[in-house]
Amino acid sequence: MSDSIVLCGVGGQGTILASKLLAAAAMSKGLPVKTAETIGMAQRGGSVFSHVRIGDGVASPLIGRGRADLIIAFEPAEAVRQLPYLREGGTVVVSTRPIIPVSATIGGPVYDLAAVMAYLREQVGEKLVVVDADAAAEALGSAKCLNVVLLGAAVRTRVLALTADDIRSAIAARLPERFHELNFRALDWSE
Amino acid sequence: MHDEFLMGNEAIALGALAAGVNVVAGYPGTPSTEVLETIAKRKGDGVYVEWSINEKAALEVAAGAAYAGARSLVTCKQVGLNVASDPLMSLAYIGVKGGMVVMVADDPGPISSQTEQDTRTFAQFAKLPVFDPSGVAEAYAMIQDAFALSERIGSPVIFRATTRVDHGYEAISVANPDEYLANTSAGFAKDPGRWVIFPRLSLANHAKIEARNAALAEELSSYAANxxxxxxxxxxxxxxxxxxxxxxxxxxxxxxxxxxxxxxxxxxxxxxxxxxxxxxxxxxxxxxxxxxxxxxxxxxxxxxxxxxxxxxxxxxxxxxxxxxxxxxxxxxxxxxxxxxxxxGVSAPAASAAAPAPQLPVRPPVLCAGCPHRASFYAVKKAMGSRKALFTGDIGCYTLGNAAPLNMVDTCLCMGAGITIAQGIYHVEPDTACFAFVGDSTFFASGITGVINAFYNQADLTVCVLDNSTTAMTGHQPHPGTGRTMMGQAVEKVSIENVLRGIGLTVVETVDPLDHAAAVACVRRVVDEPGVKAIIFKSPCVVLAKPQARSTVDRARCIGCKRCIREIGCPALSLKDNKALIDETLCTGCTLCEQLCPVTAISGGERL
The missing domain is CATH 3.40.50.920 (Rossmann fold)
Known part of the structure; x- marks a missing residue:
């Protein structure tokens, strides 16, 4: 039994830390875990992804298309870009806040947020969990913990073998103490 | 032994420490960088580690250490191995006393490289044994096997991993520091017949290498990982x-x-x-x-x-x-x-999903507030419609090629920008040639190009983009930073003094975020004869803490999009036909403030 999770977003959004928290939470439960990350040039505002695979019988750190149980998308267009990885009936947790690249303002392909969200709703159906990132940032007083807000929404879907308490322990173990309180609130935040 | 969740590169580093490595030298390059960084972080007192100025220097430092009986490790990426190939090809003939492993990270894709070269092929060419792990746990064990083999056969051994192994993570079991092998080196024993390469020695050793490799082919058939x-x-x-x-x-x-x-x-x-x-x-x-x-x-x-x-x-x-x-x-x-x-393996079923809507493209871009953007923009504005050429080099600033800056006409390999500019100058001397080079790249292999161009009477402007770090690979120190990987604070090597020492008489330093001053500086310098230099000095925004961010006065903004179209800062976008600054990205560099025609942007404070 294994869980395959794709985290995706734009370089600088904190996908790597989120995948590390998932892995730490899995490890503390004694589960085997493998992950793969985008590191390098794409971290400068490019599309980035992490693959996290938890459980037994996993050979490759990379997930095949159509095999992910869960996609945690930090950005709507990136959710669509990674959607081919989702298995049939899989769950998508997506932040509503778009990051509009410079290219979309200076003549490149435009960013049609409404079309992107409509496509996600149509393809994922009731397994789509939409997280209002702006509301979260306002309530928490910081936009910097979107990654933990999304992890909270992800564990509440009960798709994974991990609970909010597992993530909480990982935060306590992996982050400096001065960030604990904010991230604990972020983990439990929901609309 | 204990369990840790490790990146492949961290596992390779801990494996080298467990094998008793004494001396480690490398040059940063994705996806290899974390090996040396992890060694620096996790080593005991007896281990020496350095970021060398380039891979050739690193390999020679490691070879010297291994001559003296130490166990040594070189870390680099595949293109770095090209830089180190001159000493490595000869070292294959001379051999070593202590175990020496050359850890090379290959980058299929390529994700962050100029080439898709395969170090397995390079190893055949160099006649050196090569290990190729398939996962994190195996990499940890195999780097230790590589040290043992190297020491036993008295030859450097290549250890090659690819991105998904280097940057993959697994929870694996690793040795505790008190379980590490303690390797004490006997010191260098003088023996010119062994350590001084001459044609006669090379011929004799070539024959030995071929015989050794034939024997190894037999022996490796029973190596457990094969x-x-x-x-x-x-x-x-x-x-x-x-x-x-x-x-x-x-x-x-x-x-x-x-x-x-x-x-x-x-x-x-x-x-x-x-x-x-x-x-x-x-x-x-x-x-x-x-x-x-x-x-x-x-x-x-x-x-x-x-x-x-x-x-x-x-x-x-x-x-x-x-x-x-x-x-x-x-x-x-x-x-x-x-x-x-x-x-008898069937193809996976094709997905029948509806076609996705058009998505925006996200090529990597210079960070919001990056001083390189301001440097490129200053040169662009100063040159206007003049006939000019802009050669680039390897680093974050290669991203200056993107619209709307379009300021990188060529990029080939580390340090090549200066000498490529020289070559083009000799063919079309009426072009104003600018060579952009980062501070770390300047030290790695830019200096030889400046000397070459200067002595051979070229006419070009070297633009050193000095952000006081090696930014692209994650902020490693270099000789201009005054820090070493051993944690010492040392005298910096001054780029300006190096340039003046070569003989350049026009060397100006300017803050690129002071746009008017930077443009004036470029206009002044470009018409000086011969090789001249401008050092654009401003810290990397990833390291520096922003002071105050810029905001748009929406009542004053006329929606002309000049700020967006001119500099392409990722913090700037258009909302309801007015410029909008993303406060999570803006560093307050003020470049957009300086070019707004109606002074609608304010509040930033440049570093």
């Missing part, structure tokens, strides 16, 4: 799969336990485990070779089959069954397996 799966060849299989590295895990993802073809996994592609390969081929009608980058195993199997008169069909890249270029994926490997019906 193996046939399942063990003990069953007679029913008629087709097999030969694979390696991370591609092995992709093959496993496609196989079910019920009907498995025979598998050969090759962990030492050179010297090739010939006996094991013969055992694998026994009774097979055909083999599909699933490899990433070069068809190394495929060629070796063709050779083994021909040499031993084995009648077997060998498929792979050379027959078009496996993609000739690019990174393998779970899907590409599944498709390759399905293309050979005899393997």
């Amino acid at each position: 193996r046939i799966i399942p063990e003990g060849a069953d007679s029913s299989a008629t087709w097999g799969i030969a694979t390696h590295g991370i591609s092995w895990t992709y093959v496993e993802e496609s196989l079910d336990d019920a009907s498995r073809p025979r598998l050969l996994r090759v962990a030492t592609p050179f010297p090739f485990p010939e006996q094991l390969a013969l055992e694998f081929l026994e009774g097979l009608d055909g083999v599909l070779c699933v490899e990433e980058l070069d068809p190394v195993i495929e060629r070796a199997l063709l050779q083994v089959a021909g040499k031993h008169g084995v009648s077997v069909k060998i498929c792979g890249k050379l027959t078009g069954h496996v993609q000739p270029a690019g990174e393998n994926t779970v899907e590409s490997v599944a498709a390759a397996l399905a293309s050979v019906p005899e393997l």
